[in-house]
Amino acid sequence: xxxxxxxxxxxxxxxxxxxxxxxxxxxxxxxxxxxxxxxxxxxxxxxxxxxxxxxxxxxxxxxxxxxxxxxxxxxxxxxxxxxxxxxxxxxxxxxxxxxxxxxxxxxxxxxxxxxxxxxxxxxxxxxxxxxxxxxxxxxxxxxxxxxxxxxxxxxxxxxxxxxxxxxxxxxxxxxxxxxxxxxxxxxxxxxxxxxxxxxxxxxxxxxxxxxxxxxxxxxxxxxxxxxxxxxxxx
Numbered sequence: 674x675x676x677x678x679x680x681x682x683x684x685x686x687x688x689x690x691x692x693x694x695x696x697x698x699x700x701x702x703x704x705x706x707x708x709x710x711x712x713x714x715x716x717x718x719x720x721x722x723x724x725x726x727x728x729x730x731x732x733x734x735x736x737x738x739x740x741x742x743x744x745x746x747x748x749x750x751x752x753x754x755x756x757x758x759x760x761x762x763x764x765x766x767x768x769x770x771x772x773x774x775x776x777x778x779x780x781x782x783x784x785x786x787x788x789x790x791x792x793x794x795x796x797x798x799x800x801x802x803x804x805x806x807x808x809x810x811x812x813x814x815x816x817x818x819x820x821x822x823x824x825x826x827x828x829x830x831x832x833x834x835x836x837x838x839x840x841x842x843x844x845x846x847x848x849x850x851x852x853x854x855x856x857x858x859x860x861x862x863x864x865x866x867x868x869x870x871x872x873x874x875x876x877x878x879x880x881x882x883x884x885x886x887x888x889x890x891x892x893x894x895x896x897x898x899x900x901x902x903x904x905x906x907x
Contacts, residue, residue: 695822696810697808697809697810697824698808700810700822700824700838700843701798701801701808701824703843704798704838704843704844704845705798705799706843707842707843707844707876708796708799708844708875708876709870709873709874709875709876710874711795711799711800713873713874713875714794714795714799714875715795716873716896717741717794717795717873717875717895717896718740718741718794718896719738719739719740719741719794719894719895719896719897719898719899720737720738720739720741720794720893720894720895721736721737721738721739721892721893721894721895721897721899722736722737722877722890722892722893722894723735723736723890723891723892723893724736724737724881724888724889724890724891724892725888725889725891726885726886726887726888726889727886728885728886729885731751731752732751732752733749733750733751734749734750735747735748735749735750735888736748738899738903739791739792739794740899740901740904741792741793741794741795742762742792742793742794743761743762743792743901743904744759744760744761744792744899744901744903744904745759745760745761745788745791745792745904746758746759746760746903746904747759749769749771751771752771754770754771755770756768756769756770756771756772756774757769758788759903759904759905759906760780760785760788760789760791760792760904761792761904762789762792764779764780764785765779765780765784765785765788765789766778766779766780766906767780768906777906777907783853783854783856784852784853784854786830786832786853787832787850787852787853789830790828790830790832790850797826797828797834798824798826798836798845801826804829805828805829806826806827806828806829807826807827808824808825808826808827809824809825809826809827810822810823810824811823811824811825811835813840814837816837816846816847816864817846817864819839819841819846820839820840820841821837821838821839821840821846821847822837822838822840823835823836823837824836824837824838832850832851833851834848834849834850834851835848835849835850836848842868844865844868844876844878845865846864846865846866847862847863847864847865848862848863848864848865849861849862849863850863861883862883862884863881863882863883864881864882864883865878865880865881865882866878866879866880866882867879867880871893871895872895873895873896875895877890877893878890879891879893
């Protein structure tokens with residue numbers, strides 16, 4: 674079940690150096706437009722995604738509910754055994770019995786800091802300056818045959834991630850983040866594909882790929898009421 678733990682850690686995702694063609698701000702602006710525009714994303718208060726994946730022969734169902742900047746909850750079911758991860762601006766908890774937890778555990782500070790990035794529904798690149806992030810263009814790199822702009826994003830909390838933006842459609846097709854667990858750092862690579870535009874005008878990736886395989890998102894709900902009590906452990 675280590676692969677599930679790595680996936681959950683990842684979920685819970687750039688000062689400009691000019692190239693001959695575009696600056697980092699021009700690239701980010703085109704990315705924002707490709708994802709539906711900042712105005713549409715600012716209207717999104719809640720986002721709920723349901724999906725599934727398979728890890729080591731185990732079918733896993735996953736529901737991710739985010740109330741923008743207020744709470745994130747991941748509900749996971751493995752072989753009929755249910756667990757969850759909760760993240761808020763001030764605390765986080767996990768209860769994952771399929772990983773040996775017998776009771777709810779508070780999230781260590783370093784893990785909480787990593788996972789709080791998921792509270793931002795729009796993602797770090799949209800309005801990145803207003804959020805206190807910094808962006809740096811590191812040139813281009815080819816990812817799985819796709820030419821990408823490589824952007825290093827230093828978040829306001831000090832965490833660093835690298836986004837690979839497709840030079841043709843300006844979608845982020847890969848993200849590499851540094852995560853912290855048990856006093857150690859690890860890199861997590863997440864790829865995104867099967868982008869779809871929702872009726873609300875925003876674009877989301879319906880396939881999320883990590884080292885163990887593909888998470889297939891089969892349902893997305895936008896701006897549905899969310900009971901904030903789901904972000905309390907118990």
